[in-house]
Amino acid sequence: MADVQVESVSRSFGAHKALDDVSIAFPDGGFYALLGPSGSGKTTLLRLIAGFDFPDSGRIIIGREGVERVPVEKRRIGMVFQNYALFPNMSVADNVAFGLSVRGESKASIAREVRQALDLVQLGKLGERRPHQLSGGQRQRVALARAIVTKPRVLLLDEPLSALDKALRVDMQVELKRIQREIGITTIFVTHDQEEALTMSDRIGILRDGRLVEEGPPEDIYNSPKSEFSATFLGDANILRGDATGDGIRLSDGTAIVASGGVANATGGKASCAVRPERIKIATATASPLAAEGNMLRGRVSKRIFAGNSSTYFVDRMGEVIKVHVQNSGATKIEEGNDVVLHWSPESTVLISAA
Amino acid sequence: MAGNIAAGPLSGIRPALPLLAPAYLWLTLAIFLPLSAMAFFSFMTDLPLSGKDWSFTIRNYAAFFSSGLYVTLLWSSLRLGLEVTLWCALIGFPAAYVLAKVLKGRSREAIFLLVILPFWSNGLVRIFSWAMVLREGGILDVVLNAILPFKISVDLMYSYPAVIIGLVHSYVPYMVLTCYLTLQAIDDSLIEAARSLGASRLQVLRRLIIPLAMPGLIAGAVLIFVPVVGSFMEPRILGGRTGTFYGTVIEDQFVAVFNWPLGAALSFILLAVVLVILAAASPVLRRAT
Known part of the structure; x- marks a missing residue:
């Protein structure tokens, strides 16, 4: 050897x-x-x-x-x-x-x-x-x-x-x-x-x-992938792009995304965040608000794909699609066309330098 | 897939008949009938032409065994066949290997063309070209004398080597083609696997490439050996007096002596001997393929 x-x-x-x-x-x-x-x-x-x-x-x-x-x-x-x-x-x-x-x-x-x-x-x-x-x-x-x-x-x-x-x-x-x-x-x-x-x-x-x-x-x-390429090539990832804020990014509509992991980057430049689809929690917009987990986005379910033990929701947010994996553990499913709230923790968010 | 079709309602040979019939009708007309006629002739005392008397006899076959000449000639023809086949394998196999495994694209096409060229040239032209090259003071002599510092005369014309050279030139494309087909079918990753296991190039050749190319070598050998044993043109033109072989004697019976019955009988004996040789070799050949 x-x-x-x-x-x-x-x-x-x-x-x-x-x-x-x-x-x-x-x-x-x-x-x-x-x-x-x-x-x-x-x-x-x-x-x-x-x-x-x-x-x-x-x-x-x-x-x-x-x-x-x-x-x-x-x-x-x-x-x-x-x-x-x-x-x-x-x-x-x-x-x-x-x-x-x-x-x-x-x-x-x-x-x-x-x-x-x-x-x-x-x-x-x-x-x-x-x-x-x-x-x-x-x-x-x-x-x-x-x-x-x-x-x-x-x-x-x-x-x-x-x-x-x-x-x-x-x-x-x-x-x-x-x-x-x-x-x-x-x-x-x-x-x-x-x-x-x-x-x-x-x-x-x-x-x-x-x-x-x-x-x-x-x-x-x-x-904690270091680039968009490795984030998307190794497993599935949602990439959010915006202006760097030091501990995260600010999206074009002003929403702040906070990340706790990943490369340190100064404010002022462009940056991306990667979020794994299985780390995101999804709930209907009308449901009682869940305990806030830091990052939150609103959107509408455009498609739902059933894959046996899990389902994938495609959530449309201002023209961008965010994927969410949900285990099929008996929770009620959300129909296509419903408004939803997505939230996830900063620990599940990886800041990567702009591609 | 093929199994399903065979098991279907259209099974058996009937649907295939329209495909088979033309070839078999042609073979019947072109080979079987003349061959039967020849078989018939071989048992006659004379040709049934211009009102000559003739009767049935086995004299023509007996002639082969009564005279040691024919047996000797057959031996030398078999030896010639073996030698030419061997040379074709020695020359053709490496060429086929390079064509199949080393060259790619346009250079392969060009080299391939050169290999096939003898196929497309007229046999007589080919042989007489060799005569011009090999004779005393011919092209070979001129070239050698131009290169070498001393005077030399190879004078290969009218010799056994000249016959071998002419025959190898005519038949080597068969060996190249059959070996090329089998060599090309060998996946490169097999050779790489063998090398990764520590095999030297010689071991790869001996343990892997030659066994896998054996069907092509054997097909080429059969395609060459059989016609060479009965060949007469190359021996006659390039061999001169030394070029008397079994094939030239048969040709004499038909063309010069006009003893068709004896020629036919000698031909069938050759056919029988070749078939016996192939049958005897077939267990070995089958194991090798």
Whole structure:
């Protein structure tokens, strides 16, 4: 096992800067998610760490060894591909054994290690099958077993769950996390799925247009994002824009929004506030006033979407839409067209510098 | 999906008949009838032309076994087929790999065109061009003497290597095309996965790419081996006196000696031998694919 350091790495393809001066420290034994929309450079970064491609400048250090010029076959990494990339001409066991046998290990030790790896991913009985005889989830497990059986220093996962259907994906998230903890391997996980990044990783790095926008533990980024982009990309967020007042913003109609978290900013400039939809409480305007929570806005319900355990209200306020998530816990629903009052606490409001 | 259609009311071969019929009618007319006629000839003493007397005989087949010449010639033709196939694989597979996996876009199209070019040129023109290149004082000699500081004369014309060169040139596109198709179907991520597991380029080639490309290699080998064993044009023109092979002897029977029955019999023996070889090899081939 080893930690991974990416230091000031840049990579261009022609005129396109896929990665622009990115530095990230991936802690030893951690589960790090690289999150970003397509074209953000997350896959490019993973391929640089793997050694399929080489940076134009900057350093990549695995353990204490600078590897930015070392080709992939000498880096001792394990990789799981989006399409699994199982060798169709080999059985499951031979797929898993491949990395050991190209290293020239003895037959007996290969057989033992393959059995252990297949047991770890709970596929002990399927060693003789061919990849095409397996389900998507089983192929995923084989790909994982194949990647970890060689005891790599780093495990790289390139959107490994995106080809699975939702129920299976949740199962595999849990499973992947369990295996990662069990062997304690430094894991770097590329995904565009924010939910996956939140549930699985202990650190998230958000990339956009080849730059690292923000990084930190999932809860920190979620609760106090530093930019509009990370606020909206990682989870859902309402962005309110106005003039900075020091501890919040003043909207165009004069309403003051108070925030207790986020970046400090001086008065006079433009600023934004992010509020998570589930932090906002909603009540009909005619109902008895609830205990004031600091911030309050009035509006009208333009749409309500029922999603099983929760509902989302789209509240129109002077042409802007504010989303509110409400748990369906038996409270009376508010019909579309009703005037409502929204309120939330300053603690739920994050001040971010203007985008 | 296909299973559903087959299980439907329109199952079976009947709806497919209009699609199959033209091809099979043509094959019947163009191959089966002449072939039957040839089979018929091969058991005759003489051609049934201009009122000649003829009767049925197996003499023509017996001639093959009674004279060691034909067996020797067949052996050398089989060896020729094997050698040409091997050279085509050695030359064609790397070319197909580069076309399928290294080149992209326009450069791939251009190189592809160069590979296919022999297909579009007339066979005789191709062979006589080689004759001009290979003969003593020919283009090859001129070029070599211009480059090398000492006098040299390769004079490959009318030799076994000349026959090999001509045949490989004619047939290498088959190998390139069949290998290209199978190599192109190999997902790049498979190669990347193998490398990420520590495999060297040679190991990737040996353990992954060649096994996965085996169907193409085998299809190319069959497409090349069979016609080369019966080839006569290249051996005759480029081989001269050394170019006597089984195919040229068959051609002689039809064109020069005018002994069609013997030529037909020799052809069917060749067909039988090739079929036996393919049948014997098929378990190996099937396992490999």
